[in-house]
Amino acid sequence: MSVGQGVENAVEAGGFDEAPLRDLLETYRDQRGALIPLLQGTQAVYGYLPEEAMHAIAKTLGEPLSQVFGVATFYAQFRLVPRAKNVVRVCHGTACHVSGAPLVSLEIERNLGIGDGENTEDMMFTIENVACLGACGMAPVMMINERTYGKLSPDSAVKAVKDFRAKEAAENGGGDATAAPAIEDADGGEALDD
Numbered sequence: 001m002s003v004g005q006g007v008e009n010a011v012e013a014g015g016f017d018e019a020p021l022r023d024l025l026e027t028y029r030d031q032r033g034a035l036i037p038l039l040q041g042t043q044a045v046y047g048y049l050p051e052e053a054m055h056a057i058a059k060t061l062g063e064p065l066s067q068v069f070g071v072a073t074f075y076a077q078f079r080l081v082p083r084a085k086n087v088v089r090v091c092h093g094t095a096c097h098v099s100g101a102p103l104v105s106l107e108i109e110r111n112l113g114i115g116d117g118e119n120t121e122d123m124m125f126t127i128e129n130v131a132c133l134g135a136c137g138m139a140p141v142m143m144i145n146e147r148t149y150g151k152l153s154p155d156s157a158v159k160a161v162k163d164f165r166a167k168e169a170a171e172n173g174g175g176d177a178t179a180a181p182a183i184e185d186a187d188g189g190e191a192l193d194d
Ligand code: FES
Pocket: 091, 092, 093, 094, 095, 096, 097, 131, 132, 133, 134, 135, 136, 137, 139, 140, 141
């Protein structure tokens, strides 16, 4: 079966833009060991691994769907659900871990009501625990999207998330920032890139 035929058979129309996937499958056609690069490419395009894409990849590569799902769920780098609008990355590298990252994580998770890898109901935040963010001298560290916050305490980390949400609401027409899950006031952590 050709790659094009495989995708056409595997990708159902409606709500899923299959065009980028077609390009990826063309790129990796007939290559050995293409599954992981294909999954990485698919995630780079869609931000996660849509179920439709995994069906298409399985069918096109002639791999069992269980194998594709097995690889996708084995490696932490792959996501099976979309990320929310903003991603809070909490560093759990060694320097941050010994400087209090577990408590920082705990407080952010408690206040947003979600755990590692989960999205808030309003799709405003995803939390991701990650390895070293490259700012060990400012441990413990987190990032909200591209902005880095260092020398955090649990309270200042929560305040940074709260301030971020309030700023977003103001920039988007004064939406109701108070509708967010409760986040306690605290002294601000140190933003590294302002
Ligand atoms: S260990 Fe957290 S920034 Fe390096």
